[in-house]
Amino acid sequence: MDLGPYLLFASLEGLVHAAVLSLIALGLSLVFGVMRIVNVAHGEFFMLGAILTWWVSNFVMGNPALGFLLALLIVPLVVGIIAMFSDLLILRHLKYDPEVTIIATIGILYIIQQFALMTFGPDARPVEQPFNIRLDLFWFGFSAYKFFVIFSAIILLFCVWLVMAKTKFGLILRATQLDSEIAQAFGIPISTVYSLVFGVGAAIAAVGAVLIVPIQQAHYLMGGEPLLLAFIVVIIGGLGSLKGTVVAAMLIGISDGIISVFFSPNLAKILATLLVVVVLLIRPNGLFRTIRT
Amino acid sequence: MRKDLILHLSALSVLLLLELLGIFSDYHQGNFARILVLAAYGVGYNILFGYTGLLSLGHALFFSAGLYASGLSIYHLDYDIGQSIIFAIGISAFISSLIGFLALRTIGVSFMIVTLMFSQIAYLSILYFGSITRGDEGFVIQQSSRFFFSLDLSNPTIRYYSALLIFSLCIFINLWIAKSSFGRVLVAIRENSDRALMLGYNVQSYKLLSIIISGTISGFAGACYGILFGYVGASFATVSYSIFPLLWVLIGGAGTVLGPLVGAIFMFYLIDYASDITDAYMIIVGVSLLTVTLFARRGLLGELRYRFFKWIP
Numbered sequence: 023m024d025l026g027p028y029l030l031f032a033s034l035e036g037l038v039h040a041a042v043l044s045l046i047a048l049g050l051s052l053v054f055g056v057m058r059i060v061n062v063a064h065g066e067f068f069m070l071g072a073i074l075t076w077w078v079s080n081f082v083m084g085n086p087a088l089g090f091l092l093a094l095l096i097v098p099l100v101v102g103i104i105a106m107f108s109d110l111l112i113l114r115h116l117k118y119d120p121e122v123t124i125i126a127t128i129g130i131l132y133i134i135q136q137f138a139l140m141t142f143g144p145d146a147r148p149v150e151q152p153f154n155i156r157l158d159l160f161w162f163g164f165s166a167y168k169f170f171v172i173f174s175a176i177i178l179l180f181c182v183w184l185v186m187a188k189t190k191f192g193l194i195l196r197a198t199q200l201d202s203e204i205a206q207a208f209g210i211p212i213s214t215v216y217s218l219v220f221g222v223g224a225a226i227a228a229v230g231a232v233l234i235v236p237i238q239q240a241h242y243l244m245g246g247e248p249l250l251l252a253f254i255v256v257i258i259g260g261l262g263s264l265k266g267t268v269v270a271a272m273l274i275g276i277s278d279g280i281i282s283v284f285f286s287p288n289l290a291k292i293l294a295t296l297l298v299v300v301v302l303l304i305r306p307n308g309l310f311r312t313i314r315t
Numbered sequence: 316m317r318k319d320l321i322l323h324l325s326a327l328s329v330l331l332l333l334e335l336l337g338i339f340s341d342y343h344q345g346n347f348a349r350i351l352v353l354a355a356y357g358v359g360y361n362i363l364f365g366y367t368g369l370l371s372l373g374h375a376l377f378f379s380a381g382l383y384a385s386g387l388s389i390y391h392l393d394y395d396i397g398q399s400i401i402f403a404i405g406i407s408a409f410i411s412s413l414i415g416f417l418a419l420r421t422i423g424v425s426f427m428i429v430t431l432m433f434s435q436i437a438y439l440s441i442l443y444f445g446s447i448t449r450g451d452e453g454f455v456i457q458q459s460s461r462f463f464f465s466l467d468l469s470n471p472t473i474r475y476y477s478a479l480l481i482f483s484l485c486i487f488i489n490l491w492i493a494k495s496s497f498g499r500v501l502v503a504i505r506e507n508s509d510r511a512l513m514l515g516y517n518v519q520s521y522k523l524l525s526i527i528i529s530g531t532i533s534g535f536a537g538a539c540y541g542i543l544f545g546y547v548g549a550s551f552a553t554v555s556y557s558i559f560p561l562l563w564v565l566i567g568g569a570g571t572v573l574g575p576l577v578g579a580i581f582m583f584y585l586i587d588y589a590s591d592i593t594d595a596y597m598i599i600v601g602v603s604l605l606t607v608t609l610f611a612r613r614g615l616l617g618e619l620r621y622r623f624f625k626w627i628p
Contacts, residue, residue, distance in 0.1 A: 291435075
């Protein structure tokens with residue numbers, strides 16, 4: 023093959039990962055935006071989503087599409103509930119102090135990860151694709167499912183935008199994001215909102231996991247890499263900004279895909295992280311600036 | 316003599332006596348040698364976190380910088396132990412000033428995230444340059460090159476004394492800093508950096524200096540760890556090795572000289588015990604982190620200082 027088709031192939035692969043990455047980063051960004059905390063356990067909620075998808079798809083016999091649909095319904099809900107419980111039991115008692123919360127979410131990270139190791143085991147396990155159609159793209163065949171992933175991510179991003187911009191719940195979230203004390207004075211139940219947002223943020227990452235797991239296998243250590251990339255996306259794209267998150271996820275995801283295909287996945291991550299350094303040098307504190315410590 | 320000096324000298328004497336009187340079994344002697352070097356790493360971490368109040372999530376970068384600088388210089392360049400340690404100190408001082416310069420452009424939570432990401436770059440770079448670093452597998456430092464003059468550092472007894480010496484050195488540096496006017500400025504920055512700034516201290520350069528000292532001690536501990544135990548591997552650059560010193564310091568008490576030792580002993584034996592029961596022994600780390608943040612913010616020595624002994628440095 024010439025360079026052109028290779029590049030197209032790499033970009034398409036990158037686009038699939040960019041789609042999932044934008045979901046993960048969106049969850050992280052939403053939680054940070056509204057609650058002003060950084061959830062280091064976010065990658066583990068993603069991992070949990072992948073592993074639960076494996077359970078569900080193994081539970082449902084017969085057509086893999088059935089298991090997939092069931093997983094798409096149940097898994098984000100379960101992950102969201104687990105996240106809400108960790109907020110109720112732990113983060114709430116820390117009064118959302120930014121630094122202490124990070125330490126606590128690292129604790130949650132280890133507990134979820136090691137619990138997955140105990141129950142799911144150390145092996146990577148595949149999940150069957152819900153449908154197996156290959157599209158012939160002139161130079162190479164490309165799985166139709168991957169296009170489905172991109173398409174679903176776009177739909178979900180659109181829904182999140184719709185909720186944030188057009189509904190009462192979105193209004194409450196935006197009010198809390200702007201000034202939680204004033205919002206509380208107007209009768210918004212802040213602690214309920216916080217728990218919900220923490221759950222929704224984790225659930226969005228879990229949707230990303232359900233989508234990606236038929237392509238990439240489920241493994242108990244799979245949460246670390248997307249967490250790093252999501253941090254990069256969120257720093258470059260700006261926090262709480264849906265548009266910024268999507269644009270940055272596209273940039274990072276596609277270049278990650280291209281560099282991974284031509285050079286090495288590790289080099290892609292090193293370069294992406296160095297990009298963050300450049301951003302910080304040009305705009306020190308710029309994109310995390312809303313934080314008060 | 317000063318009370319604090321007596322306390323620390325007697326703590327060190329206990330560690331010396333445990334060995335001299337032959338109380339240790341071979342197993343615990345090996346463990347304690349490891350703990351002492353790791354506690355030296357914790358002391359380095361504590362200078363930045365406990366005294367200056369900057370929470371880094373990327374100290375594995377400094378630890379592994381020292382580890383690899385000494386290991387690689389022995390492995391590829393045939394340095395002797397003394398040369399490689401000096402080289403490692405130089406490298407970690409350089410890297411910590413570079414990282415400090417960049418990371419200090421951010422504060423609070425973003426400082427934590429940025430240091431975490433830098434450390435992740437280091438880890439990925441070690442894997443990427445696998446032809447030099449031997450990647451995930453790591454490499455063994457041959458026993459024949461682990462001689463300091465004529466002392467065989469792979470001998471368990473000599474190794475224990477060396478570890479104790481390394482730890483004592485770091486303790487006294489820490490004690491000296493805690494008592495100096497420099498250390499008091501660091502504490503002032505921790506307590507209220509705006510006020511320190513208003514009093515005319517150049518907060519930024521104090522913070523940078525604190526990172527350099529902290530990173531260099533961590534690198535020194537890393538170099539010694541590689542040499543004493545003969546193995547250099549990428550696992551020492553993972554996030555876990557950034558979290559460990561944080562946990563030791565939190566359990567022992569942030570901003571106390573002996574806190575990292577107390578925390579390291581506690582965690583080492585807890586993990587050792589748990590790893591007999593389950594492969595998922597890191598769950599202990601998670602539970603400990605939550606316990607400390609939820610119920611015991613001050614840590615053991617911090618609590619003692621708060622309640623009874625105000626003079627503990």
